Amino acid sequence: MTEATNSTAPARINGMRKIWWKEAVAYQIYPRSFMDSDGDGVGDLRGIIGKLDYLAELGVDLIWLSPHYDSPNADNGYDIRDYRKVSEQFGSMEDFDALLEGLHARGIRLIVDLVVNHSSDEHAWFAEARQGRDSATRDYYIWRDPAPDGGVPNNWPSFFSGPAWTWDEASGQYYLHLFAQKQPDLNWDNPALRGEVWDLMRFWLDKGVDGFRMDVIPFISKDPTLPALPEGVKPQRHYAEGPKLHDYLREMRREVLSHYDCATVGEGNGLDQEQMRRVVDERREELDMIFQFDVVEFDRDAAGNPRDWTLPEFKEIFARQAASMDGHGWTTVYLANHDCTRPVSRYGDDSPEWRAASTKVLNALLLTQKGTPFLYQGDEFGMTNFPFTEIGQFEDIAVRNAWAAAEANGTADEAAFLARLNRTSRDHSRTPMQWNAAPQGGFTTGTPWLAVNPNHATINAEAALAEVDGPWQFTRDLIALRKAQPALVYGDYEDLAPDHAAIFAYSRAIGGAGIAVVLNFGAEAQVFDLPEALSAPQVLLSSGATLQGQSVSLPGWTALICAWGQA
Template sequence: MPETTWWKRGIVYQIYPRSFQDSNGDGIGDLKGIRQRLDYLMWFGIDALWISPIYISPMADFGYDVADYCGIDPIFGTLEDFDHLIEEAHAKGLKLILDFVPNHTSDQHPWFQESRSSRANPKRDWYIWRDPAPDGGLPNNWISNFGGSAWEWDEATEQYYYNAFLKEQPDLNWRNPEVRKAMYDALRFWLNRGVDGFRVDVIWHLIKDAEFRDNPPNLGFQPNQAEINRFLQVYSADQPEVHEVVSEMRRVLEEYPERVLIGEIYLPLERLVTYYGQNLSGAHLPFNFQLIHTAWNARQIAALINEYEDALPEGGWPNWVLGNHDQPRIGARVGPRQARVAAMLLLTLRGTPTMYYGDEIGIGKVEIPPEAVQDPWEKNEPGLGLGRDPQRTPMHWDGSAQSGFTRGRPWLPLDPRYPSCHVEGLRNEPTSILMLYRRLIELRRQHMALSIGRYKPIPTEGDVLAYERQHKAERLLVALNLGEKPHTFLLPDGATGRVLLSTGLDQGGETTGAQVHLRSDEGLIIALQG
């Protein structure tokens, strides 16, 4: 696909719908609420909104337990509300990406209700059922990602079913062609309504080892880690046959013009890039979460970028992510000053950037009182800091009660700092982090070097990370100080430059000599001359 394809040059913005905007006062965000904020998204400058699951669900895992893939849960609205949302988004030039959850359904899905009704039911093989081990114990040692065994005993049919997450989320059997057909038909249902693509949840989990062999122990496991790390997930995920499934999904999307397939994949780089598929027949964008898990250190990040660029298959388009609904916010990980540097990093690297709602206003770590905890993972494994509620708290829109998110009681508490951290106020502060993000997005649109240009690393030392972005005759240098001490460095090839943007938003237009001074916690974008 050409480099001007929308999902290559554009910016994706993830919305966790429960927490973006509530329109009816029940304390939970909804589709009408998202519609109310489309003008903000246009002003901000993003190209596509990705909405986390809105399907009919009992909400055991807040929408990632789907009971009907072709319906909207009443919490969020109706199919008519969805149609209005996508129509209005498209009218404003915005693309819309849906979350798709194919690895498992809710245990309330009619398919599972049929499957568990009898061993002879035609849908029995739609899920993964196993007899007890010869000694009467569990079928194997596979662990749920949320703690405990991944096998749940069904008294009525005297077999175990497999659940990689909650017992309320039984895994589908993707080796069954009828399952594949049903799920691809669900994709077409939304594609026919105009959806521009899908982010596919835990795509690397879809196929399990055919022999259900025990996973080997993880010799590096520590007691303070999540229980899932007790074993290496050699047989319960990332099986070779999964790539056939991903290619089939890709072919479904190719029945429609310019759709995008994004895969959620938490794997090392050498395994991650295999999800582009042979001859790029897999996911368009296998999500690259490496920045989330790499230490915030200039040398390590520089090595990571080079390793990723080198690992990409020919023609594979890169992508970068700083945070999402499952991971601590970037502001919580690196602090408010470096969060500005991180914004410049995300929006100047080669590839498609995905932003997470609220990062643009600097939401950091939100403490959730024990009585307000909602996340089932935190409830299953308390005390390990695994809860995902802190990154799912409501968006801050203004300084009013509940920050304009709801007129009711929000489903999760707001960050108590919201009176000084909200969209309305930050729009009026010329040097705020919100205005920095907006200016970076503007600059990215103005300079093709930043969106589709080549990436060239620049050797540096210490806390400075630097690289060039090049398109035709244009050369832009990005220099990021990831430390607290000022640094001086030389521009490459004896060039001079002109500062286009500073993370402090207090520089722009100044010319430089061959030597550039970086203040602490500062990033610069410099147009190179000569």
């Protein structure tokens, strides 16, 4: 255990506390899809160990490992049966220890998922809770009698279709599950339950992990009156920031986190900008960072369907995020994770002509913004969405439940449903990592749990590593540049062209010097003049754009990063 110390005031840069997790470049690994070492079609910890040199060469220094715990996999590991056991599909605790040792030997830290809004219904706590209303762990979960009409206790919906309540015949009550039926919500109002959570956190921190990514953490506190969901309000907004959320996060900091040199990042689903600011304000001693959701929600309508968007809308999101870091808080930057589609297919152009170029632009954006960047596996070289052609190809429980519900209520339209999913499904990011042009993309020697994208023959890590001017090499150079330039971490953010329809240009400054980033978000060539105040610009990195004086010439989908004020 590493005790935190307050003996000296922390160093500050540009008014912000200097600390390792702000300076880190993170990389998310979805273990079942990263690398399979034993041919069973499912990625595993030994597979990750075999790729540690790949990660080190890329230059990342923080890994977020999606759930590796024992689970029935109703929701691909986000339904945990035993918080202190490694899933047998992924290996053993010895494998986990070897992974942690291998990462630390390469100077790479590890954060793991903390999934404690809910457990699996196969967890020992829930198994005991179902034995009767007087069982020792009954109050670890949220139970209610039927409504006066005999129906569910309230109108809360599950995120995975249907009501958020399931009837338990043995005890004659409903239990709450904001997600799948096999994911009953935990009752954080019970101090004994919170004590169990603190203990399992200490278990992993004492092993040497460097922190946690906290799954749907804004939902852990429920109003005990369980007020009805108002018409027109998104469920996540209704469920987020319950009456004791901040009390519980401060208790977590006091009881556990303050005793370790670790990082925390919360999934901010349901929180607005001001609510997120409260969660990560360092003076409040709650969480360190948060995943804001604007960037993965702004191109969807109220029903979650894709909509057309403009670059000024996109730029406004990053300006708001940067403004939220007022010297006392911090956030993250990301374009994808295991719940999203692929960035190059969503924000870029995944056609053969522009895929590589637009991948470079998107990764330049990711790695030069304010906040800790999180890169998702495969995005370093531009993996694309999968060309799904039938409903049966999807593994996502949300998709399967939604389709079953549509069939049940007579609204099933396969063509329309498929068209929507090809732009929105989480399974696009969950297809196996494409390592080479071999069968199954080099991911497995067996049958993969989810089909490998057929374009792996040309889009794969091996080919990307061999491409001198390709996206992988450019991403590695971007990571190195971020580490060499404090302004890219701690610098103030200013959008230089908020209304431009094709150019995304901004400055990161500390005092009278800094970095300028100019990105062409389209196939047409553009010219952009840097403000005269950004004096004596000098190119640091370019993907094909050129600088003449203050004028930047950008062919289609290109990026230029320059230093200014440093002559």
